[in-house]
Amino acid sequence: MGPKPRVLDMNSISVLQVGPLMPVVQETIARDYGAVRLPDAPEERAGFLAREGGTFEVAVTSGRFGVGTELMRALPNLRAVVNFGVGYDTTDVAQAVERGITVTNTPDVLNDCVADTAIALYVDLLRGTSAADRYVRRGDWLSKGNFPLATKASGRKVGILGLGRIGKVIARRLEGFDCEISYHSRNPVAGTSYRYAASPRELAEGCEVLIVAAAGGAGSARLVDAGVIEALGPRGYLINIARGSVVDQDALVDALLSGRLAGAGLDVFVDEPKVPEDLLALDNVVLLPHVGSGTHETRAAMADLTLANLRSIVETGSALSPVHP
Template sequence: MSKSSDPPVVLLHRPASLNFMDELLTRNFQIVKTHTSSDPIPNSLSSQAALARGFVNIGLLPVTEELLSKLPSLQIIVLTSVGVDHIDLAACKRRGVVVTNAGDAFSEDVADTAVGLLISVLRRIPAADRYVRSGNWVDSGDFILGSKVSGKRVGIVGLGSIGSHVARRLEPFGCIISYHSRSQKPDTTFRYYPDILSLAAENEVLVLCCSLTDKTRHIVNREVMESLGKDGVIINVGRGGLIDEKEMVKCLVQGVIGGAGLDVFEKEPVVPEELIGLDNIVLSPHSAMATAGSLNNVGEVAFANLKAFFSNQPLISPVQLD
């Protein structure tokens, strides 16, 4: 049994390669590590897990009612993601478990990736790279003709921390920014669209930066894509589930929209096979936030949340549970 003066027991679940918090956590808590299987609580760990008051969940492992039932001492879940769609927040609330996320730790890097994907799709950078590497430049001597970034009308879906960073970065490109979100933001002069359909109709690029909720699931459906039109481009750095992926694949193949830059997918790491051969898209393995600097940031935020919780201080980046 642990004594009350002992450091709290904290369960740590993480992908094999993401060891950036190991040392800091081990120095400050009694860490119980899961294996990096899809089941975070193997039988061998059950007795220790039952003592865990904290749970650091690095990555996107779903936290279900069932998992929570194996963690009867749990008081706080510390996430290293911004999105919380993999967490049963209602169940957490019922059990009195608080949840923290990455806060703004990733915002800049995700915004950088969004802009990078946008330029990459419009100016066909990975296609150009393939063209040169394959030797086609020497053989055909032709150009890779892209679409202008300057002056593009860009509609941002979700003008939170990430969306605002994207907007700020695109302004000096001469892009014309507008946005859709739950409510109009008082502190911006960008044009607001109360519905995504008209945002899509009046813009040439959509950048998805919102969180995935029951209300935003498949917010980009066939109708939105038809409205965006054949030269339209979708950039998704939010969650795969924001787009009806099956319809998007059809729209890309049929030329209903012009292209896409996708960091997220509905069934990661599985990417629809039809996308693999398409030249008008850029694919990225949910790495919009993945820089060494960002992992340091998020490690600090996650640790600060744990520290704060166990010393009865205000949390750094609490998630609203209702």
Template sequence: MTSVLQIGPLTERFNTALAADYAVTCLWQQADPEAFLREQGGAFEVVVTSARFGCSAEQLVLLPNLQAICSFGVGYDAIAVEAARARGIPVSTTPDVLNDCVADLAMGLIIDCARRISETERFVRAGRWSDTPWTGLGRKVSGKRLGIVGLGRIGEAVAQRAAGFAMPVRYHNRRPVAGSPLGYEANLLDLARWADFLVLTCPGGASTHHLINQGVLEALGPSGCLINVARGSVVDQDALITALTEGRLGGAGLDVFAAEPDVPGALRGLDSVVLVPHIGSATEETRLDMEQLLLANLQAFVEQGALLTPL
């Protein structure tokens, strides 16, 4: 049986399915994971991991016979991809199967921020409505301008949903997407100035670290709203807190954070912010599809020597 090192746990359903067909060692169950890898790392042919647990360059050094990395999720900033490539180790993720659910959540966060759904739900749940009429006003969503940072598969799915709300859409990438009918903004600041809502669907990693900085937030402005379903590292979180606290940004809908699961109290205390615990792909259907695709990648590599969805 192929020797598999599983970096971190997934669902019990997945863990059981994996162990049924492969010789699996669970790294998180070792008393001293680093010492274990120093002693036993040469035994493993494949790493199974996730966007959360990753596979570091330090771990790769201790896995001299590794042949492939199969990861759960689309994010790969926690995986030492360049170090793997330098050794000819292919890396797979689980793309496409989660596009719809992440895009659905992005639209939900837009609507929640604009219509103040979470804020008013807290108002009712606290029993305040019986004593104090709700007088606050939200903002209309239909017809508002939507900017997308990162027009990949998920960004395109967000744009499709925005069409149902008659929202003009423009996007920012490193370069225009061939064949896209959407408006391209080469300058991120120009996109932020134009947009009512700025949705982040770009990858994480060094190339996008703090891409959304003070300047972008100020360009989005006191009536603008930032929606992040990408990675927490894409946003300068301190600058975001300052902009929100000082009223220089209208609001934010956040699925991801700089140091998950730690969410600063300054964000938790703001009614203008909707906070959810990284649930973009968290539906029964999508998580099952992701598990099955990871297993299919592993099976394809073992049987054919090639991954189905390599980076």
């Protein structure tokens, strides 16, 4: 472990903004801390970091951009990475721990809305809601007759991969659908009656719908691999509201195209905002543009916690919601 974060001098603190942020966050860090935006163009960025990299003590970013390995190395006096969002897999946490750099995120405040998005995908996917909407808009109801029968959403066997903060909220909502819930996490979760599966594959073998709610990062990359997708099978559905990296996207696309998976509901992708072209024409796939936490209320709460973390780091040297001790 590196040295503990020190209290920063609010009069001389130098803040770097990495990537776009909510307007209220951008405006506040610029007004209160004189934050400087990291250039987007690679050549301009390299020159900027060579000249100014040593001046920055705090970086404010989001889960989409983060402070990766090379950028962190280019900031030798960095003391904290303040992250807007619950995901922080784009930040080199291992290097941060080694150097004593505090990394924060915004947990809990987005649990409800991300869980709601998972349930929206669940109902849409099984009942074909958005596909039926397209059916009406194309005039197919008039020309082709009734929309094909869908799948009952209640009473299904649902597996949750990652029974953390968000996974637990998803499970509670699914109880209202009379679902039989099982889960897999690194270790069994105390205080729950849900069935524990020893591996992602075992979880997939025992469920009809697999909901991915695991944290992103190197440790969970392609946790849902081709074997897990095969175990879910041609009558199974996959929903991902976690990170695109948790699922082997190529294996998923292949299974959907070949009919070895019944359908998928996806809010996240490997290389956002790029979405595999093959998925766009599939009516058994629901595609969302990473809107899991995308409500006015939740984004405002995330902004408040981001700014509160920054203020706490500057004034006390410690964060309100660090992602590591």
